[in-house]
Amino acid sequence: MTKKLKKIVLSYSGGLDTSVILKWLQEAYGCEVVTFTADLGQGEELEPARRNAEMLGVNDIRIIDLREEFARDFVFPMLRANALYEGQYMLGSSIARPLIARHLVKIAQEVGADAISHGATGKGNDQVRFELAVNALDPSITVIAPWRQWPIRSRLELIAYAERHQIVIPKDKHGEAPFSTDANLLHTSTEGKMLEDPAVVAPAYVHQRTVDPVDAPDEPEIIKISFARGDAISLDGEAMSPAPLLEQLNLRGCRHGIGRVDLVENRFVGMKSRGVYETPGGTILLAAHRGIESITLDRAAAHLKDELMPRYAEMIYNGFWFSPEREMLQALIDKSQAFVSGDVTLRLYKGSASVIARSSPYSLYNADLVTFEEGSGSYDHHDAEGFIRLTGLRLKNWGARNRDALR
Numbered sequence: 001m002t003k004k005l006k007k008i009v010l011s012y013s014g015g016l017d018t019s020v021i022l023k024w025l026q027e028a029y030g031c032e033v034v035t036f037t038a039d040l041g042q043g044e045e046l047e048p049a050r051r052n053a054e055m056l057g058v059n060d061i062r063i064i065d066l067r068e069e070f071a072r073d074f075v076f077p078m079l080r081a082n083a084l085y086e087g088q089y090m091l092g093s094s095i096a097r098p099l100i101a102r103h104l105v106k107i108a109q110e111v112g113a114d115a116i117s118h119g120a121t122g123k124g125n126d127q128v129r130f131e132l133a134v135n136a137l138d139p140s141i142t143v144i145a146p147w148r149q150w151p152i153r154s155r156l157e158l159i160a161y162a163e164r165h166q167i168v169i170p171k172d173k174h175g176e177a178p179f180s181t182d183a184n185l186l187h188t189s190t191e192g193k194m195l196e197d198p199a200v201v202a203p204a205y206v207h208q209r210t211v212d213p214v215d216a217p218d219e220p221e222i223i224k225i226s227f228a229r230g231d232a233i234s235l236d237g238e239a240m241s242p243a244p245l246l247e248q249l250n251l252r253g254c255r256h257g258i259g260r261v262d263l264v265e266n267r268f269v270g271m272k273s274r275g276v277y278e279t280p281g282g283t284i285l286l287a288a289h290r291g292i293e294s295i296t297l298d299r300a301a302a303h304l305k306d307e308l309m310p311r312y313a314e315m316i317y318n319g320f321w322f323s324p325e326r327e328m329l330q331a332l333i334d335k336s337q338a339f340v341s342g343d344v345t346l347r348l349y350k351g352s353a354s355v356i357a358r359s360s361p362y363s364l365y366n367a368d369l370v371t372f373e374e375g376s377g378s379y380d381h382h383d384a385e386g387f388i389r390l391t392g393l394r395l396k397n398w399g400a401r402n403r404d405a406l407r
Helices: 016-029 047-055 067-080 097-111 126-137 155-164 242-255 280-296 299-318 324-336 383-391 393-405
Strands: 007-011 032-039 061-065 115-117 142-144 180-183 188-191 221-228 231-235 260-266 272-278 342-349 352-359
Touching: 007 016, 007 097, 016 032, 016 115, 016 155, 032 047, 032 097, 047 061, 067 097, 067 231, 067 242, 067 280, 067 324, 097 115, 097 126, 126 142, 221 242, 221 280, 231 242, 231 280, 242 280, 242 342, 280 299, 280 342, 280 352, 299 324, 383 393
Parallel strands: 007 032, 007 115, 032 061, 115 142
Antiparallel strands: 180 188, 188 272, 221 231, 221 342, 260 272, 342 352
């Protein structure tokens, strides 16, 4: 027997899955359902979501443009850490979920709803991300996960339910499971169908956001990105806020086939999965950010950041954006960015974004120290002798022990 609820807020894309979920919630709980559709820059027309919700009898339909909030408050803080999950994945889906959850909770509090619902499956990471975020933001709210609760167990059963209730079924989804896709301002991901076999080469049409690097222009494109305190603030001298800047870099990256990753990753729920990711603008920003850090961060600070980055990335991947440990690490990361300001020049060419120049008013790079020519005398070559002697003292002791033991 289902719990009696007053009102539910549903994270609603307007597609087949969430439309079936919407109808099921109305039937199973017999209460009002409010739909929330987040515009995260997925590049799709969002009005069909409104029309589909209206057709299913929804009176309170929320479609909110979150592109700037997404880039400013989630993507850019993550990029300050140079975050990559398992060395490759730029966390495009992972970083969007806490933002969606934050607005689900906010709307629930505004309308007096006592539950929220999402369309994440019982095998994926998103169910964890949504629900951990809700736990942190408002533990009093009930979370409904239909894919774990209803009797529907397959795509065919989902379609049959949709047909019984006259829910619109996209032609490419009728009778056959499609690729599972997720898109936002940062990335596009594709999973499912033949991609479930990691030995099968992904067909060309899986890539939706970038051209094949083989077909990219034969001439490189040179761009300059300016940073202030770790965040990109302009492109080729034109000041931009985070969302428009990322949009522009997506266009540049798309043209040059930048940001493609074919990855088998370890899901938090305990299985491996294969996905194809496209993150053109984010890949360019990551290269540029590491470029400006290379001349503005102290060696020990830079190395500490690199040591902490995998842990930070794992927190985001596993759904712990709203957690004390992530906030603690974020404070450390943001502190490190105080002097990460300046300009980075990159060459975009056939799938690569290469840093070719960098400058900063706070640069720690000292040409006088590093030059092979005669410098100002602030570095005495003879000092290296004592440095090497003390550094190597333990190795000499260790080596002598080993030599004598093997005689």
